[in-house]
Amino acid sequence: MKTIALRRNRWNAFISLFFLSLIASACSKHPNQIGADILPNQGLISLVYTDSVGIVAYSQRDDSARTDHTESNLAGSMKDPVFGTTIAGFYTQVRLSTSTHNFGENPQLDSLVLQLVYSGYYGDTLSPQTLKVYELLDSLSPTQTYYSNQSKNIGATDYAAYTFNPRPKSRVVVKKDTLPAMIRIRLNDHSPELGNKLLAATPENLSSNKAFQEYFKGIYVTAEAVNQGGAILSFNLPVTNSKMTIYYRNNTADSLRYEFFITSNEAAYNTYTHLDYADAASDLQSQLFQADSLVSRNRFFLQAMGGVKAKLSFSDLFRIRQNTNGKIVVNEAKLILTPAVVDTNTYLLPPQLALLRKNKDGSYKVLDDQTLSGFDFGGAYQKGSKNYRFRINQYVQELLLNDSLEHDPGLYLFIQGGSAKAHRLILNGTQPQTDSLIRLQLQLNYSVVNDF
DSSP: HHHHHHHHHHHHHHHHHHHHHHHHHHTTTTTTGGGTTTOOOOTEEEEEESSSSOOEEEEEEHHHHBBBOOOOOOEEEEETTTTEEEEEEEEOEESSSSSOOOOSSOEEEEEEEEEEEEEEEEEEETSSSEEEEEBBOOOTTTSOOOTTTTTBOOOOOOOOOEEEEEOTTTTTEEEEEEEEESEEEEEESSHHHHHHHHTTTTTTTSSSHHHHHHHOOOOEEOOOOOOOOOEEEEEEEEESSSSEEEEEEEOOSSSEEEEEEETTSSSSSEEEEEEETTSHHHHHHHHHHHOTTTGGTEEEEETTTTTEEEEETTTTTTHHHHTTOOEEEEEEEEEEBBSSSOOOOSSOOOBBBEEEEEEETTEEEHHHHHHHHHGEOOOEEETTTTTOOOOOOOHHHHHHHOTTGGGGOOOOEEETTTOOOOOOEEEEEESOSSSSSSSOOEEEEEEEEHHH
16 A cells, blocks of 8 residues: 555656646747656657547436526527427516505506516517416515526416517517517406506505515516427516506596516516426437437437536546556546537527536536636637537546546536526537537547656
8 A cells, every 4th residue: 555655646746746847947948849858758758649538428307497686587488399398487576666655545457567678589489479477476585596496376367368479679669769679568458456456555565665575476477388489588677678567547647657666686586397308309308317328429418497407427537547557647638519400590509508517415516627727618619610618627637546536426518507598409429320420529638657
């Protein structure tokens, strides 16, 4: 055991001295000469390149995503030919625009209008959508954490049943005012109950936002499942034009109105359902339900909205370590992920992916490579090379030096920002069916240091 420890200490000391010497000599030399006077003879160091490291990659269901305090709130339905049907919705509180408001004597409802400003969309906006709006019966708190698979109690009445063709790029005109692209949903056409509840609020209910939100918990916006096409619509709630407006009259005046705002101080979160992927492609189902890593050699999948993640493991590195007694210095380890399909019209590629490690408690953490390298870590889609790249030098080096290599849980791949985005992605596996497709690969440059 002492001999092994001494050899390992010598090896670690050699790596440290080797790189420190490189840095010191780099200060006074031409780049091509860096390290030329400290490199051992050719019999001591061998430079190796390989892009054939074995990778096991397959898709898994992502249990949920944290969706409170997101940049956008999503609603809509989409039937994807590969991923199947997805339905998005959100819960949100609303607040008083002024405190101590009084609806007057004998207020009568004219209309109640929910106005939501678009911030984007994903999918096919040519297909009609039907949005539903319910009263929220459970309280929300802006200090609580909420996840996409959490449901709340809601009333039985759908106050919207609003069918429309989304136009997220078209500005709207309301009483001669040109406003940002939005939808306006009348919430009294099917039942006046919600509007009448608001008009029935007492002065005490309207004395503060806290009192009002105890009286009226908020709303839940969701969608009916589409039969084909469809889109997930993004809305910007904390803006001036996203609000709920009640139009009414009382015994002393007509044409009155009062606005309820949605600000960043309100609790709101998104919910997603993928209907258990019952109508998804068969190879996606095999990976999600049978953990089939053979079918994933052709292609594997990612989906935002708490949908699909991918697990990647590199057990083949153990073979490299055995063949070299673990005496390896990783110069560069670059993970290359290439989309199987590039759709520039409907299912756009996600701009950024995230690569994480899993902790023993099931949570995730960033790689040391990301902490140390920042932007150079990668993950962004490269339009020139049409792929995603991650530099994982530190991770691979750790595996090659770590005795627990065989038990490493691997890496997990996600669509970054997936809690408030609707992107999906199909990636080539290690053995795509079409030879012309670029396979999943780890491009590894390393130096083998022989005994000395």
